[in-house]
Amino acid sequence: MMPRLTALLCVLLWLAAPLRAHEYWIEPHIPIAGPDVPIEADARVGQHFIGEALPWLPDTVARIAVLDSVGERPLSPLPGDMPMFRAQPRAGGPHILLLQTRPERLVWETREKFVAFLKEKRLEAILARHEQRGLPPAGFAELYVRYAKALIRRGLAPAKTPVDRRAGLKLELVMLDDPFSLPAREGTLRIQLLWQGKPLAGADVQIFASDRPHDARQPATPRHARTNAEGIARVSVRAGWRYLVNAVHMHALPEGKNAVWISHWASLTFPVSQARQ
Numbered sequence: 477m478m479p480r481l482t483a484l485l486c487v488l489l490w491l492a493a494p495l496r497a498h499e500y501w502i503e504p505h506i507p508i509a510g511p512d513v514p515i516e517a518d519a520r521v522g523q524h525f526i527g528e529a530l531p532w533l534p535d536t537v538a539r540i541a542v543l544d545s546v547g548e549r550p551l552s553p554l555p556g557d558m559p560m561f562r563a564q565p566r567a568g569g570p571h572i573l574l575l576q577t578r579p580e581r582l583v584w585e586t587r588e589k590f591v592a593f594l595k596e597k598r599l600e601a602i603l604a605r606h607e608q609r610g611l612p613p614a615g616f617a618e619l620y621v622r623y624a625k626a627l628i629r630r631g632l633a634p635a636k637t638p639v640d641r642r643a644g645l646k647l648e649l650v651m652l653d654d655p656f657s658l659p660a661r662e663g664t665l666r667i668q669l670l671w672q673g674k675p676l677a678g679a680d681v682q683i684f685a686s687d688r689p690h691d692a693r694q695p696a697t698p699r700h701a702r703t704n705a706e707g708i709a710r711v712s713v714r715a716g717w718r719y720l721v722n723a724v725h726m727h728a729l730p731e732g733k734n735a736v737w738i739s740h741w742a743s744l745t746f747p748v749s750q751a752r753q
Contacts, residue, residue, distance in 0.1 A: 498523050499722050502573050502626035503690050507747035511568045511631030517561035524695035525684040525720050532557040543572040569633025573626040574643050579619045587613040597724045598680040617735035627746040629656050647725050649744035656749045668707050669723050675707025683711050684720040716750045
């Protein structure tokens with residue numbers, strides 16, 4: 477119990493720092509394995525595909541589950557559990573790990589930090605809208621919500637089993653191709669960005685890649701792609717690498733709320749197999 481409490485206190489202190497522009501993702505320990513290998517994965521927050529593993533805190537998470545060919549299986553971690561995801565596979569083939577946070581609130585203390593964030597996420601149009609609304613340059617509040625998915629595989633899948641599918645998240649990235657069976661060592665995958673179940677066109681998508689597990693990883697420089705009219709972005713990938721795809725969508729909140737903006741963050745992590753399988 478003491479190691480769990482110590483880890484929990486350390487992460488809570490770390491979370492007290494400003495984390496607004498950081499990515500939030502699910503990091504599986506073993507993405508591709510045999511049918512009996514347990515599923516374990518961390519929820520991480522950080523930058524450049526490197527971040528701190530978070531403990532299970534019931535008040536911060538609205539939904540945590542594993543989706544497989546049988547259906548959705550909600551998980552029930554204990555407070556402070558790390559890794560946050562622990563489950564035994566109940567079916568062969570692709571699995572989707574899913575996590576949605578509850579809304580959190582932050583205050584932008586300086587205009588410079590807000591502008592830097594918008595530039596990093598290529599959301600400069602929000603700044604013009606901010607000024608048009610007559611909002612103050614600093615001291616205003618924003619809400620944010622995270623929607624994270626990770627694709628893994630356990631054993632072989634029945635024929636025509638989809639690798640990914642819609643999970644009903646407000647902002648969601650959905651893999652349209654199969655990263656587990658690319659026909660060559662390099663290829664392109666299609667990923668669709670959905671807002672309230674409909675394609676989100678013209679949105680910026682950030683892609684981070686690494687050929688190493690988290691503990692041996694170097695900071696990854698993001699690449700950018702923009703979704704087309706169907707909300708689809710094309711991501712070039714390499715065999716044996718791991719990928720994090722991230723997208724942010726912001727909109728205004730009406731008067732009377734305790735914030736003036738709300739941002740929705742979607743992430744999708746997945747591995748690419750070493751060879752065609």
